[in-house]
Amino acid sequence: MSRPGFVLTVDERTPPLLVHQGEGFRLERLPLGSRVIYPPDSLKGVRNVDAEIQHALLNPLGIEPLPELLYPNMRLTIVFDDLSLPLPQMQTPDIRQRVIEHVLELAAAKGVDDVELIVANALHRRMTPAEIKRVVGERVFRSFFPEHLRNHDAEDRANLVEIGKTKHGEVVELNRRAMESDLIVYVNITTTPMSGGPKSVSVGLASYRSLRHHHNVHTLRHSRSFNDPPNSAMHHSYERMADLIGGHVKVFTIETSLNNDTFPTATSFLNKREWEWNVADQASYLAVKRGNELMPARARRKVWQKNVAPYAVTGVNAGLPSEVHPVTLDNVHRQQVTEVQGQADVAIFGLPYICPYNVNSIMNPILVMSLGLGYFFNLYKNRPIVRKGGAAIFYHPVEHEFHPVHHPSYIDFFDEVLTQSTDPVVLETKYEEQFATDPWYIQLYRKSYAYHGVHPFYMWYWGAHALEHLGEVIFVGGNRRTTARMGFKAASTLADALEIASHTVGRSPSITYQHAPPLVVADVR
Amino acid sequence: MILSLEYRHSSARYLASRTVTSTKAGSRLSAMVAGNMSPLRLINLAAPVVPGEGWTRVAPRLSGICGSDIGLLTGRSSPYFSSVSSMPFVPGHEVVGETLDDLPDLPAGSRVVLDPVLSCEPRDIESCRWCADGRESRCDHVTTGRLAPGVQTGSCSETGGAWSRQFVAHRSQLHVVPDSLDDERAVLVEPLACAVHAARRVDIDPGATVVVVGAGTVGLMTLLALREVAPTAPIHVIAKHRHQQERALALGATAVHEPSHAVRALRRSTTARMHKPEWGREFLLGGVDVVFECTGGASGLDSALRLARAGGTVVVSGMPSGSVDLAPLWLRELHLVGAYASDSGGGNGQRSDFAEAIELAGAAPIDGWVEPPYPLRRWREAMAHAVDAGKLGSVKIAFAPGKD
Numbered sequence: 001m002s003r004p005g006f007v008l009t010v011d012e013r014t015p016p017l018l019v020h021q022g023e024g025f026r027l028e029r030l031p032l033g034s035r036v037i038y039p040p041d042s043l044k045g046v047r048n049v050d051a052e053i054q055h056a057l058l059n060p061l062g063i064e065p066l067p068e069l070l071y072p073n074m075r076l077t078i079v080f081d082d083l084s085l086p087l088p089q090m091q092t093p094d095i096r097q098r099v100i101e102h103v104l105e106l107a108a109a110k111g112v113d114d115v116e117l118i119v120a121n122a123l124h125r126r127m128t129p130a131e132i133k134r135v136v137g138e139r140v141f142r143s144f145f146p147e148h149l150r151n152h153d154a155e156d157r158a159n160l161v162e163i164g165k166t167k168h169g170e171v172v173e174l175n176r177r178a179m180e181s182d183l184i185v186y187v188n189i190t191t192t193p194m195s196g197g198p199k200s201v202s203v204g205l206a207s208y209r210s211l212r213h214h215h216n217v218h219t220l221r222h223s224r225s226f227n228d229p230p231n232s233a234m235h236h237s238y239e240r241m242a243d244l245i246g247g248h249v250k251v252f253t254i255e256t257s258l259n260n261d262t263f264p265t266a267t268s269f270l271n272k273r274e275w276e277w278n279v280a281d282q283a284s285y286l287a288v289k290r291g292n293e294l295m296p297a298r299a300r301r302k303v304w305q306k307n308v309a310p311y312a313v314t315g316v317n318a319g320l321p322s323e324v325h326p327v328t329l330d331n332v333h334r335q336q337v338t339e340v341q342g343q344a345d346v347a348i349f350g351l352p353y354i355c356p357y358n359v360n361s362i363m364n365p366i367l368v369m370s371l372g373l374g375y376f377f378n379l380y381k382n383r384p385i386v387r388k389g390g391a392a393i394f395y396h397p398v399e400h401e402f403h404p405v406h407h408p409s410y411i412d413f414f415d416e417v418l419t420q421s422t423d424p425v426v427l428e429t430k431y432e433e434q435f436a437t438d439p440w441y442i443q444l445y446r447k448s449y450a451y452h453g454v455h456p457f458y459m460w461y462w463g464a465h466a467l468e469h470l471g472e473v474i475f476v477g478g479n480r481r482t483t484a485r486m487g488f489k490a491a492s493t494l495a496d497a498l499e500i501a502s503h504t505v506g507r508s509p510s511i512t513y514q515h516a517p518p519l520v521v522a523d524v525r
Numbered sequence: 526m527i528l529s530l531e532y533r534h535s536s537a538r539y540l541a542s543r544t545v546t547s548t549k550a551g552s553r554l555s556a557m558v559a560g561n562m563s564p565l566r567l568i569n570l571a572a573p574v575v576p577g578e579g580w581t582r583v584a585p586r587l588s589g590i591c592g593s594d595i596g597l598l599t600g601r602s603s604p605y606f607s608s609v610s611s612m613p614f615v616p617g618h619e620v621v622g623e624t625l626d627d628l629p630d631l632p633a634g635s636r637v638v639l640d641p642v643l644s645c646e647p648r649d650i651e652s653c654r655w656c657a658d659g660r661e662s663r664c665d666h667v668t669t670g671r672l673a674p675g676v677q678t679g680s681c682s683e684t685g686g687a688w689s690r691q692f693v694a695h696r697s698q699l700h701v702v703p704d705s706l707d708d709e710r711a712v713l714v715e716p717l718a719c720a721v722h723a724a725r726r727v728d729i730d731p732g733a734t735v736v737v738v739g740a741g742t743v744g745l746m747t748l749l750a751l752r753e754v755a756p757t758a759p760i761h762v763i764a765k766h767r768h769q770q771e772r773a774l775a776l777g778a779t780a781v782h783e784p785s786h787a788v789r790a791l792r793r794s795t796t797a798r799m800h801k802p803e804w805g806r807e808f809l810l811g812g813v814d815v816v817f818e819c820t821g822g823a824s825g826l827d828s829a830l831r832l833a834r835a836g837g838t839v840v841v842s843g844m845p846s847g848s849v850d851l852a853p854l855w856l857r858e859l860h861l862v863g864a865y866a867s868d869s870g871g872g873n874g875q876r877s878d879f880a881e882a883i884e885l886a887g888a889a890p891i892d893g894w895v896e897p898p899y900p901l902r903r904w905r906e907a908m909a910h911a912v913d914a915g916k917l918g919s920v921k922i923a924f925a926p927g928k929d
Contacts, residue, residue: 404801412793415786440798 005338045312120204
């Protein structure tokens with residue numbers, strides 16, 4: 001049995017602790033008395049994944065077994081999460097491939113011919129053929145791509161359908177093929193509590209008209225946190241939409257959860273607690289760190305992006321989304337939740353090289369903001385790990401780098417919009433529509449591999465709750481120009497950062513370091 | 526004898542200067558080239574002789590250094606101009622000075638500015654079709670008549686030029702400066718007249734998007750003129766230096782953009798599509814209605830061509846240098862329009878460019894645009910300052926030839 005999560009209090013015997021910092025990491029000595037939140041040890045994976053999948057499909061929750069839902073001449077649409085999950089990508093075969101293959105075998109056995117596979121990429125960039133192939137596997141790819149295996153296109157008006165409005169007046173506009181199917185089978189990977197469940201179809205297959213109802217500043221500010229669905233206005237909106245969808249089309253969801261084996265053998269010390277490093281781990285640390293620093297930037301990025309995680313599958317559950325998701329969440333909580341007593345004056349986060357939107361790409365400054373103030377800050381239940389008005393210290397170089405193909409609207413957002421204001425409400429009111437309807441961004445989203453024009457706004461809103469909550473945001477090692485553009489401060493060292501923060505939190509602040517990745521959700525009591 | 530800066534013929538110096546400044550690294554040495562490699566020298570010359578009736582001697586009070594002068598001294602100006610000038614000559618055509626001879630309607634001692642174009646009337650020759658039509662800047666007779674070849678004062682060996690203590694000018698070239706206009710403003714009248722001329726070269730529809738590439742003297746003045754000609758048009762200015770951006774905004778630019786961000790910003794404001802070729806810079810499909818190229822550099826013209834929408838217009842206002850990829854001109858069926866010097870309005874009842882410029886110079890917020898003038902003997906420092914004016918926060922560098 002794996003050990004539960006753990007909160008370390010730093011004392012004289014505590015070794016320097018590992019902190020991620022973009023495409024690199026460092027060992028940092030934290031002030032005495034600082035608390036460090038570690039996730040539970042990696043859970044053991046299921047022994048026979050195929051048997052687990054088969055069992056889930058034949059014994060679903062709240063709905064008939066999948067074979068009973070399949071019949072000849074039906075329209076079956078299989079939808080699956082895009083490459084924003086899991087992070088980093090998992091070793092092949094991807095769990096989605098395994099699940100899809102089982103579903104297709106059952107469909108074939110039942111004589112279902114009209115099968116389409118759709119990537120639930122919403123306003124994310126299209127996945128390239130190679131990326132799709134990696135997820136679904138050679139066999140499925142060869143059989144279905146490109147005619148019957150494609151990315152969702154949220155700007156293809158002819159292939160969108162408005163199925164109605166929620167009781168809150170939220171327009172639900174989704175992929176027409178999926179909505180006009182006899183059955184949607186959704187194949188999901190839930191790696192954080194925010195994913196899966198009502199989010200899958202209502203977000204993954206939606207258009208901007210639909211997404212704007214929950215991807216906005218007001219909703220994000222009232223999602224505390226968006227990793228705690230009962231307390232997340234965003235999830236309440238998803239649920240309203242999912243209810244509407246459920247009344248319109250039958251959805252059979254298959255949710256999978258993974259353990260916390262985030263780093264492969266060569267860097268397995270990154271999965272461990274520092275005082276448990278053996279000699280081999282220490283040697284690996286030195287070798288990897290030195291090699292990493294010596295590598296040219298481009299090569300370094302390539303190496304990190306090629307990193308694939310040896311995740312084990314901790315659960316496969318199928319059935320009605322509303323029945324399945326609580327079970328999945330239990331699995332995720334078992335793996336990620338650590339109980340913490342009370343908030344601190346200062347929170348420390350080491351931001352790694354990857355976030356959901358820079359897979360095979362570049363982590364630009366907006367994505368760094370979103371990763372830090374959005375994803376990492378919101379890795380909590382009940383209350384943030386830092387008190388209101390406290391300081392957050394992030395580790396990341398925040399380089400002024402953008403991927404010109406993947407993030408064209410981000411470049412303009414950074415250069416033209418953030419120079420005018422960093423207030424999410426101002427940005428939303430004044431600029432969102434322009435970016436969302438810009439024909440060039442739409443063209444690049446549809447025909448190239450660009451994130452939708454509105455996407456950088458969503459990233460900024462993702463941090464809206466943190467921006468409102470925090471008194472100070474400091475990036476250790478951050479590029480001064482880019483951090484200043486975003487309204488943050490840069491510091492060379494932790495000591496400098498604490499010095500800067502002292503104006504807000506005093507000279508002897510309480511400090512909590514959320515030690516991730518592997519991901520940990522702080523349950524702050 | 527009068528103290529003058531004389532430009533003499535020297536193929537070797539011209540080619541050497543051109544070679545050095547043709548590369549990116551070499552262009553950083555422009556100040557050194559203008560001061561040390563160009564065939565310009567400070568000497569005492571015999572005072573130019575008044576060629577005939579209707580001419581007067583003029584003593585410059587302030588003489589500006591134009592972008593075309595810098596182009597000449599750094600070897601960037603086109604060899605094309607060699608046959609429409611006569612050497613040696615005294616450069617300088619932006620000038621406010623005092624007449625030294627009585628003319629029937631202009632007494633000696635009058636404060637004047639010079640329209641430098643040496644068209645049919647000063648040359649005492651029958652008017653060509655352009656001069657007859659009030660389009661003197663297009664004159665076909667700039668190499669014939671009573672004077673040696675030269676498109677304007679400052680490129681003709683017989684008239685002298687404003688970078689000296691004295692030159693000669695025909696009455697038709699002179700415009701009386703109102704007392705309300707001080708010398709610092711008056712010396713800007715000639716470049717302002719050129720800007721008015723450029724702004725008038727195209728019809729700008731209300732609401733058309735206009736871009737001014739460059740915010741040196743030509744760019745800022747073009748913006749000033751455009752605000753008169755097209756008061757409601759959104760005018761974007763591409764400006765390299767912070768002070769230029771601030772000045773452009775103060776003159777009423779809708780938005781200013783740094784060169785590195787300009788294409789993306791203009792793409793967004795015109796909801797165009799941007800493409801990046803395998804080699805070379807980005808260009809727009811869709812884009813801007815009218816672009817004024819005011820840098821005189823190949824890069825500026827290249828940008829202008831890439832920003833204009835299909836069927837749009839590019840006005841070349843700065844004296845062009847270097848070579849440019851004309852593919853956008855062809856593919857997008859652009860109109861490429863030249864705008865040289867100024868004229869008397871084209872005979873259609875329009876006021877002359879100079880009349881407009883004098884009025885504009887009196888009203889425009891251009892205080893402080895002229896730096897404290899240099900004496901002629903400190904011409905190397907003046908050239909270095911003029912070459913790097915943008916970097917140094919300056920707009921116009923001038924000589925005060927009478928103060929040596």
